Amino acid sequence: MDHVIAPTNSPVVTSHEVTLVPNNSLLTETPEEGRQLAVKMARLIIKLTQPDEEKRKQLRDVYGNDAMMLIAVGQAVATEFATIAAANNYWRK
Amino acid sequence: MDHVIAPTNSPVVTSHEVTLVPNNSLLTETPEEGRQLAVKMARLIIKLTQPDEEKRKQLRDVYGNDAMMLIAVGQAVATEFATIAAANNYWRK
Amino acid sequence: MDHVIAPTNSPVVTSHEVTLVPNNSLLTETPEEGRQLAVKMARLIIKLTQPDEEKRKQLRDVYGNDAMMLIAVGQAVATEFATIAAANNYWRK
């Protein structure tokens, strides 16, 4: 009932078993590290929603070769990065 | 009339019967908990819009195996998380 | 001329005849109420764009059973909620 998004064929994986924010912090030393964190956080939501490693592998081949999906991945990362950049006060000197 | 989005085959479920914000607060101790809240809030909107547990189960199989939908789930969660992170002043130390 | 979005078969309904912001305020007591306001405001735009009750009913059956559309509903609500949460200073204590 609590798992509206999680696929039904993964009963043992709950949101509490997957780390969603590496190091449990949005703060990074540099913009580059912040960008990498944005990518990781976007990936971890996909992992949470589709925990099956094999299926994710197949889906990667799909969106890695689909122009529209590549753009959509970019939009998702951009949104994550906006939050991380604000959290770090945009790494202003 | 009030239920523009709610499916017509669920006359007894109203938005007041589904909790949309767990603990009625956006404030969390850590970024990790904030991220989990973002996932839960995204799921609860889906539950509100499609209250039928069985149908949600079927739809999960659909988007859990569709690359574009997985990316779209990520975009929705990213937007929810942006709000929660700002509410918590980005968990700055 | 003014009704670029409104369907042509509803000449008597103007944006001034549909309340778009319940209680004419974004301020709510709690996050839960803010979330419900976000859902209502998203619904009212759909109602404004498609004022025909019967057609909305048919369309609800469509998106209530379509995984991608459920996710898109979530994205729309998330965007409305971001505004409402900021308006309420995120309901910080």
Add this chain to the structure above:
Amino acid sequence: MDHVIAPTNSPVVTSHEVTLVPNNSLLTETPEEGRQLAVKMARLIIKLTQPDEEKRKQLRDVYGNDAMMLIAVGQAVATEFATIAAANNYWRK
């Protein structure tokens, strides 16, 4: 050259001939008026991009009866409203 988005069959309409912000202000008395402004501004971009009244009429019938497009209209309005609400300091009392 300047009209990358404007359709080629409307050489006389330029962005300077269509008012894009009614009253040339984002400030409104109430949230309700702000919401109506958001709808109008979203509509005026569609009008700018497709100036042909007759074609817009046909396209309205299309998206007024398409669930996914109704949701997308909602997303566009939500984004416009976010800006207007911030401009009005969220109409806090």
Add this chain to the structure above:
Amino acid sequence: MDHVIAPTNSPVVTSHEVTLVPNNSLLTETPEEGRQLAVKMARLIIKLTQPDEEKRKQLRDVYGNDAMMLIAVGQAVATEFATIAAANNYWRK
């Protein structure tokens, strides 16, 4: 290598040869001018990505007559405008 988005058939056009921000400023006198800037900036990204004038002309006919694409244009402009409006402190008096 640097031109991940630019089409391969336009080797001489680089991002440095297309002006992406007219007048190199986000500041405008009025909201109306800010809105026109948002439209221009959205168009210039399309021009950068597809520099071929003839092809853009053909694509305009496509999206000018497609309801979903018109809405998507509106979403892109709304996002650009949000930035410009914030830059101008929302043209508050």
Add this chain to the structure above:
Amino acid sequence: MDHVIAPTNSPVVTSHEVTLVPNNSLLTETPEEGRQLAVKMARLIIKLTQPDEEKRKQLRDVYGNDAMMLIAVGQAVATEFATIAAANNYWRK
């Protein structure tokens, strides 16, 4: 396991081998440079997700000639630019 988004056929490329933020800074002298940075950052996410130069070339031909994808590219760049503009305090004088 860490590479949820990266295609499976590029085992040697990790997110640490691709620079995601040129000059490791969001700060630029002018809005024009900020806009170019937004384009570059959007491109680098596509490069990270599809590291194969030849495939990216093929995909560019696809989205450079697809109206909807051109608009989507615009949305992604707009989101990146919003962050960069805020980081630079909108280049206010």
